[in-house]
Amino acid sequence: MVDAENLVKVYSTRAGPRAAVDGISFKVGEGEFFSFLGPNGAGKSTTIGMMVALLAPTAGRIKIDNLDVVRFPHEVRQRIGIIFQDPSLDDRLTAWENLEFHGRLYGISKEVRKKRANFLMEVMGLADRRDDLVRTFSGGMKRRLEIVRGLVHAPRLLILDEPTLGLDPHSRRNVWEYIHTVRKKVQMTVFLTTHYLEEADGSDRVAIINQGQIVAMDTPDRLKKSLGPEVLNLHVSEKGQLKKFLLERYPSLTSSLREEEDGSLSFLFPGEGKSPWEFLKALPFAIREASVRRPNLDDVFIRYTGTGLKSTPNDSRGG
Ligand SMILES: Nc1ncnc2c1ncn2[C@@H]1O[C@H](COP(=O)(O)OP(=O)(O)OP(=O)(O)O)[C@@H](O)[C@H]1O
Ligand SMILES: [Mg+2]
Structure with missing residues (x-):
């Protein structure tokens, strides 16, 4: 068509x-x-x-x-x-x-x-x-x-x-x-x-x-499956340090690590033979809350463009 x-x-x-x-x-x-x-x-x-x-x-x-x-x-x-x-x-x-x-x-x-x-x-x-x-x-x-x-x-x-x-x-x-x-x-x-x-x-x-x-x-x-099976979402107090640590330890995270609107960090789970649970246990940071989810289109968008899209509308403009 x-x-x-x-x-x-x-x-x-x-x-x-x-x-x-x-x-x-x-x-x-x-x-x-x-x-x-x-x-x-x-x-x-x-x-x-x-x-x-x-x-x-x-x-x-x-x-x-x-x-x-x-x-x-x-x-x-x-x-x-x-x-x-x-x-x-x-x-x-x-x-x-x-x-x-x-x-x-x-x-x-x-x-x-x-x-x-x-x-x-x-x-x-x-x-x-x-x-x-x-x-x-x-x-x-x-x-x-x-x-x-x-x-x-x-x-x-x-x-x-x-x-x-x-x-x-x-x-x-x-x-x-x-x-x-x-x-x-x-x-x-x-x-x-x-x-x-x-x-x-x-x-x-x-x-x-x-x-x-x-x-x-x-x-x-x-598109979602092409990213891998899981996205990890972490709530921590030392967000800046965790970010720095992750990027140094897993350079491949550069294309997916981001800060969510609620202040948590999310990234594509790097795997490397570990389960998400083992991965979390090995982190030298106190994790307040952690969850695992499947990649969504937002993750896809970030992976391919390096920037995020808002999933919740809050604009009322045209043009
Ligand atoms: N008539 C025009 N003259 C010059 N630049 C233009 C004109 N129309 C659009 N542009 C520019 O072209 C680019 C693409 O604009 P376009 O309107 O196609 O984007 P869009 O994806 O529809 O965005 P939005 O979601 O805001 O509607 C923008 O940088 C815009 O400023
Ligand atoms: Mg438009």
Whole structure:
């Protein structure tokens, strides 16, 4: 459904040209749920801009449904439903009016428009609000309405650019429940960008993007397993000393040792023939609390980029 090869986007900035997307290649199969996981400024929205023919690639090529996006922008847009990162509803209009406007823009007949919009409003739990002004909607409802709008022309590919950014945890869960419900009812490929680990974790495959490059790409499970079996998490008083000791004794920990938000230290268990328990006993430090867990996507992200991603959202910005 999506086929990108050596895609590059260079922006000219005051400081000179800067590659926001720096030679990425990836494929998304029909029906697949694929995510781009990366921090602010990684190049996610820029990639989407090129997928939907809003930005011209500086180099490389991208095809959607076997159509070159640069040569066939109109045909490509017919096949895509997009939820932009920044809200794009007209909130002086009702929900229904927003959908009508979009449907007409795509040249869908009145009957089909009505049928699809009614069906999708029902699926997304908005049926009883169809004649209310969008201005009166909550953030989560607006997002859901944008998804309805993105699907009214029956696209084969749904692109979601950080669909839950700025929503509280409850609304985020709620939006996701609806996304999964609609996916069960409508056959489509989903391309998601996010910087929330839990969201990427639910997809078929994840590409980790950092500074314009894809640094890892696989199923979430295989990415986690590739790190090794266990992560150790330790609470100690002499954190600085323990850190120094571990890095000197096990240089390979440089790529995984990190301080968690609760002040504990975690790192991929180096093994070396010892069990985690033997390893802990041999440490010349008093351990207040220790636990062992399987690697998560955060560990994967750190391993491949050297920096962490926040797993709990606390921002409300756009852009
Ligand atoms: N129009 C532009 N002109 C110059 N630089 C830009 C432009 N748009 C984006 N950039 C830069 O390109 C890089 C990638 O931006 P992009 O918006 O694609 O990142 P992102 O992964 O979507 O980030 P976020 O999670 O914050 O939305 C950033 O450094 C950004 O500042
Ligand atoms: Mg973005």
